[in-house]
Amino acid sequence: MTTSNVCFGEQPVTIEDVVALANNEVTATLSKAPEFVARIDAGVRFLDDLLEQDGVIYGVTTGYGDSCTVSVPDNLVSELPIHLTRFHGCGLGDYFNEQETRAILAVRLASLTQGYSGVSRPLLERLVLMLNENMLPLIPKEGSVGASGDLTPLSYIAGALIGERDVRFNGEIMTSAEAFKALGVELHRLRPKEGLAIMNGTAVMTALACLAWDRADYLTRLSSRITALASIALEGNSNHFDELLFAVKPHKGQQQVAKWIRDDLNHHEHPRNSSRLQDRYSIRCAPHIIGVLKDALPWFKDTIENELNSANDNPIIDGIGEHVLHGGHFYGGHIAMVMDSMKAAIANLADLHDRQMALLLDTKMNHDLPSNLSAAEGERKAINHGFKAVQIGCSAWTAEALKLTMPASVFSRSTECHNQDKVSMGTIAARDCMRVLELTEQVTVATLLASYQGSVLRERMAGKLRETGPELAAMRASLAAEFELLVEDRPLEHELRGWLEKIRSKPWNLYGESA
Numbered sequence: 001m002t003t004s005n006v007c008f009g010e011q012p013v014t015i016e017d018v019v020a021l022a023n024n025e026v027t028a029t030l031s032k033a034p035e036f037v038a039r040i041d042a043g044v045r046f047l048d049d050l051l052e053q054d055g056v057i058y059g060v061t062t063g064y065g066d067s068c069t070v071s072v073p074d075n076l077v078s079e080l081p082i083h084l085t086r087f088h089g090c091g092l093g094d095y096f097n098e099q100e101t102r103a104i105l106a107v108r109l110a111s112l113t114q115g116y117s118g119v120s121r122p123l124l125e126r127l128v129l130m131l132n133e134n135m136l137p138l139i140p141k142e143g144s145v146g147a148s149g150d151l152t153p154l155s156y157i158a159g160a161l162i163g164e165r166d167v168r169f170n171g172e173i174m175t176s177a178e179a180f181k182a183l184g185v186e187l188h189r190l191r192p193k194e195g196l197a198i199m200n201g202t203a204v205m206t207a208l209a210c211l212a213w214d215r216a217d218y219l220t221r222l223s224s225r226i227t228a229l230a231s232i233a234l235e236g237n238s239n240h241f242d243e244l245l246f247a248v249k250p251h252k253g254q255q256q257v258a259k260w261i262r263d264d265l266n267h268h269e270h271p272r273n274s275s276r277l278q279d280r281y282s283i284r285c286a287p288h289i290i291g292v293l294k295d296a297l298p299w300f301k302d303t304i305e306n307e308l309n310s311a312n313d314n315p316i317i318d319g320i321g322e323h324v325l326h327g328g329h330f331y332g333g334h335i336a337m338v339m340d341s342m343k344a345a346i347a348n349l350a351d352l353h354d355r356q357m358a359l360l361l362d363t364k365m366n367h368d369l370p371s372n373l374s375a376a377e378g379e380r381k382a383i384n385h386g387f388k389a390v391q392i393g394c395s396a397w398t399a400e401a402l403k404l405t406m407p408a409s410v411f412s413r414s415t416e417c418h419n420q421d422k423v424s425m426g427t428i429a430a431r432d433c434m435r436v437l438e439l440t441e442q443v444t445v446a447t448l449l450a451s452y453q454g455s456v457l458r459e460r461m462a463g464k465l466r467e468t469g470p471e472l473a474a475m476r477a478s479l480a481a482e483f484e485l486l487v488e489d490r491p492l493e494h495e496l497r498g499w500l501e502k503i504r505s506k507p508w509n510l511y512g513e514s515a
Helices: 015-022 034-052 065-069 080-087 098-112 121-132 151-161 176-182 194-199 203-233 243-247 252-264 286-308 333-361 378-383 388-403 426-462 470-482 493-504
Strands: 005-008 027-030 092-095 140-142 166-169 172-175 316-318 323-325
Touching (some): 005 015, 015 098, 015 203, 015 286, 027 121, 034 121, 080 151, 098 121, 098 151, 098 203, 098 286, 140 151, 151 176, 151 194, 151 203, 166 176, 203 252, 203 426, 203 470, 203 493, 243 252, 252 470, 286 333, 333 388, 333 426, 388 426, 426 470
Parallel strands (some): 005 027
Antiparallel strands (some): 092 140, 166 172, 316 323
């Protein structure tokens, strides 16, 4: 669990910390521990000593990338980082939203506070200020190949520090110079390596990975609950989720999903054998589908948090040991792999719920439920169409999600005069994953409402619904209080959008935090 603040430089930062900062639920602080202060100050002092000795340092006394062979005159060294921020100011596309931008700031701060980037404490303090004051650079989403890190999007943070980019502040868009002035704070003057240190890293893709992991974790729980509700509406066979059955194929995540569903179905007290020996795969095999993501999440988390707590710029500055280490830690291959893998597992949930929707609406398969789950009666049935169009929407959203599962990491492009001749595409993979999440949540919300409607219709037909687990019963009650049964056709767009916002706020503590 997160506390009221996240202290950078003191202990490893977690996905939960980043999400809490992104949601503006906690504040950021900077460690005052003597060893942390000494490590940061040693890097600055070592760089100053090297410059006095005419040492050659990539990106400090040389140009960038393919221009690393160009020596920078001593009198222009201080201008070099400013030019780096300026010529990378060419991002396009939509801007990251406030939550995403806060996550990006937090993740870059986590890397720089490892103490191997040669940045000063005033720079770190300025990033903490921006987070806590909610001064958020406008960062375009497009323009990063994921090595040398997220150069172009992160240039908007570096540029904001020196007053040359726009920010969201106090509900308005203004120049960062105006925002800092409103706070009574001087603009930061970038030291020789600070522009490169801010920009040359994996903060954007890793920030999106943190947010994606958090949403995916909740989605496994919500998908399990919806499957139970759909099974009830379809008069499914609860024996498909029996503990003994899953003991012989012991994937832990899959077993957990099966347990969640059988608890919702109250299987131990009321095992259910329907007239069908075997339900269709989208019900019977749901633990095997949701379980893939559930089993992968711990591995994803370890990899994301490893990247989150790494120094991932270039060169690495070991101030205490007095080493300048040139390498490629800006390469986003691990995050690219996680995001490409995660988006495929998530898209499978969209496909799962799209198939559940098809079962619920089709009278050939829905075990005597009304066509399209319409609750209209009598002659009104002829003109009412229930969830018919919503199911068409699910097909569209699912198709788009599945289309985006092509791994972005295999589309490496040689760029920047072949200096960056093999790149990760990690940021594109992360953006794809966020889009797949959005589409899958749309399908999930639609299936949630349809499954609830189906359960109400089943209860009317049977006179009494099978006794469910208490958590599912409570969720049905909350749905009943907020969703008006679809009897007469009505536009559902605003309701679907409202439920999307609701599930993203995690309204239900599904299966407990420790499950």
